[in-house]
Structure formats: structure tokens, C-alpha cells
Amino acid sequence: MIEVKNLHKSFGDAHILKGISNTFEQGKTNLIIGQSGSGKSVFLKCLLGLYDYEEGSIEYNGEVFANLSEDKKRDMRAKIGMVFQGSALFDSLTIEENVMFPLRMFTKLKKDEMRERASIVLKRVNLEDAHKKMPSEASGGMQKRVAIARAIVNNPKYLFCDEPNSGLDPKTAIVIDNLIHEITEEYNITTVINTHDMNSVMEIGDSIMFLKDGLKAWEGSKKTIFKTDNKIVTDFVYSSNLFKKVREAVLKEQG
């Protein structure tokens, strides 16, 4: 579980995060949604410890990340998996070496054991035959799946995804969404996803936080988002006619 309390972050005079509090629960797919410039990426980078913040706290299972010693921070980071928007695979390494990378850095496993572990997770993301390929030889969807495999190979407790569906076709996007959701439940990890994709919201949003202008404007789930009458949320989520019709149909069905 990750608990964020009253988080403030500024860049010079620009106050980006204006006191956000939220709890991201274990075993659930937690989504952060909001317009571009609402502070989602900054919030995620604060959670990951890539940005320092001025006020507030971030607790990982009761431990305040900022107060940890360097060694404990390093141990904590070994428990974090991250899927970047552009996958961020290491160009000079093969797909198998990319997946083995966290194991090489944080474990004392032998090479054969690392290979075996990499094979298991590559199979889990349906990439059994891609071990020796270079990232440049893989499609966008394959690269995302490799990034997910790399993120979960060391059995993380926390999984962060920054726009995992960006640049993917709708079919592949659904595959990636379902994969993340299944892995979250299977490994009982705390997953936080930063997304613009409304399909993801409807499909896998166990918990949803809506950010607007650096503030939490709404929180709920894929079930409650249809019923909300919060105008800020409905203007954003149901901006397309398709989703308006989906909402009307769902509400009609629920009476």
C-alpha cells in the first residue's frame, strides 16, 4: 500500500501539486487520470522518488520514503517496477538481457537461474520467442510487454506505469491493460497507472483518482465513474459521444 499525504511540489513559481492525499491499495489497479498539465506525471515522479517535494509525505507500507537511509532507499527501489511511456528498454541489450537486468543488479543468482526467471516472465507476457532480439527489432506492443516483463521479473511489491497504452492500437492496448491487471492480482502488488485512455478506466480501474490543476478533483472506481455527477469528471471522461452513449446505456441497464 502507498499512502500519500498533502503532497506539494513546485518548479520555481509554478505550483504543480497543491496538496494531494490518496491511498493506493495493494492488489488493486490504481489509475491516475486527468488532462495534460494536471500534474499526473509530476505526481508519479514524486512517488518514484525522481523528484523531491516541498511538503507532505509518501509512505510505502508505513515507511516514509524520504526519511529512509540511502541503503534502505536502494532496497526499496529494488521492490519497485516501472513501465515507462516509451518503454525505456536499454538499446544495447537484447530483450532477454533487458529482462535480466534487475536480476543482475539486485540478486546473486547465477546466469542460468536468471535466464530461467527471464524465460518465465517472458512467457507470462507471451514473448517466448523474442529472447535474442534487440529492442529496435520489436514492435511497440512487444516493447511494452518486454518493459512489463522487466518490471515484474524481480517480484516487485509496487508497479508503476506511465501511459502504458500510448502509441498502441486498440487491440494491443487491451492486451496490455489486461496483462497489467492480471499481474497485479496474481502477484498481489500495488499498481499505479498514469493514463489518458478511457478504455483502461472502464476496464481495469479498480480505484481511480482524477487530478485537475494539481488537486484531487474526484476519486472512485470503474463502477462509480458511470454514476458520478461531478461535472469536471464527466466533462473529461465523457467528452466523446461514444463514451456518452456507453454511460447512458450502463445507467439505463442499472436503472
Added chain:
Amino acid sequence: MQYLNNIGTYFLMIIELFRKPTKWSVMRHLILKDIDDLIIGSLGIVSFIAFFVGGVVTIQTALNIDNPLIPKTLVGFATRQSILLEFAPTFMSIIMAGKVGSFITSSIGTMRVTEQIDALEVMGINSLNYLVFPKLVAMAFYPFVISIAMFLGIIGGLTACVYGGYSSVDDFITGIQQDFQPFHIVYAFIKTFLFAFVLATIPSYHGYYMKGGALEVGEASTTSFVWTSVTIILLNYLATQLLLS
């Protein structure tokens, strides 16, 4: 003010790259890869340039000696001095700022743009140590490259001299042995080590701290070449003043 900020950040980067070292089993591979990319990969172009520039230095010297009172051995002497003192360590380092420096800046810059450096940081890896330290260690072998440049420069001079008919082999060899001061070799290699440090760190700085996209990677490579060359020229002046005057 921005210049002071950049200089300060550069020195902080130097300190940071020695902290939180990467596991030796991983670092060993990175060092070997960088030795291959930066040192072995440069030998071809260095050998080619050194051989032919050595020849040109000899021809220019020979053509400018038209006084019969000046001994023919001067051609070999002047070639040796030019190549050992300046051409091999300094001129070759400026060429390497273009070849190795641009490679370092663009490879690290691309990693920055594609969030690969963020991926390392998220995993708790000191990305500066992981990326820059192996390059610094690899560049410790740079004097080997310069030794080859010295040797081939003189061989190029000898070849041009003999085949161009400017002097005999004996005169040239006598010339390159004339008034030889071993300290000149020490001076050349002190400069080489300084330039190796500059060649590893300034391009890394420009790649690591760049912001933007693909266009900015290109701009960072150009800026890196300019500042690496300027620093080499300034250090060359200071080292010469301190060590030879």
C-alpha cells in the same frame, strides 16, 4: 552566470560518478564494452590520420629547408618534435573530441531522451556511475592510442621522406634521435592523460544533462565538441607553460 552553474554542475557530476558504485560483475562488462567502442574502435582512423599527417609534416619541413648549410637530419628532428609534442597528443585529441566525444554525448543523450536514464534511477542505480565511470576507465587506455599515433606519424614521415626523395633513411633516423629529451615523452603523456579525462567527462556531461528531443541530442553533440576542444586547447597551453617553460 549560466557558465558558472554549468562548471559547478560538471564538478558535482565528477564527485557523483564515484558514489554508489555498480556491482563489479556488471561494471566489468561495461568497461570492456567501452574499451572496445572508444579505444579499439578509434585505432583505424587514428592510424590513418597519423600516418598521412606525419608524411605531410615531413614534406612541409623538407620543402621549407632550402639552405644548404642546414643539415638534412633536421627533417627527421622536426618531424619527431612536431609529432611527439603537439600533433599526437593535442591534434589527435581534438579529432577524438569529434569521434569519441560525439559518440559519448549522443549515446548518453539518447538514453536521456528515451527515459533509459530515468529507468536506471528508478531501479536505484547511480546512473552517472553506471554510464560515465566505465568511459573514464576505458579512456585510461587512451595513451595507448596516442603511442600508436606517435609511432605511425614518424613512420609516415620516414616513408614520405624516403619515397619523396627529401633525405636518406640514415639522415632521417639520425634526425629523430638527435637531441632527444625523455622528458618530452613524459610531458606528452601527462597531457594525454589530462585530455583523456576531458574526453570522457565533458561529452558525458553534455549528454547526461541535456533536455529535449532528437534535435537537442544533435545540438548537445555539437556543443560538446566545441567545449571539449576549447578545454583541450586551454589545458594544452597551461600544461606547456607549467611543464616546459
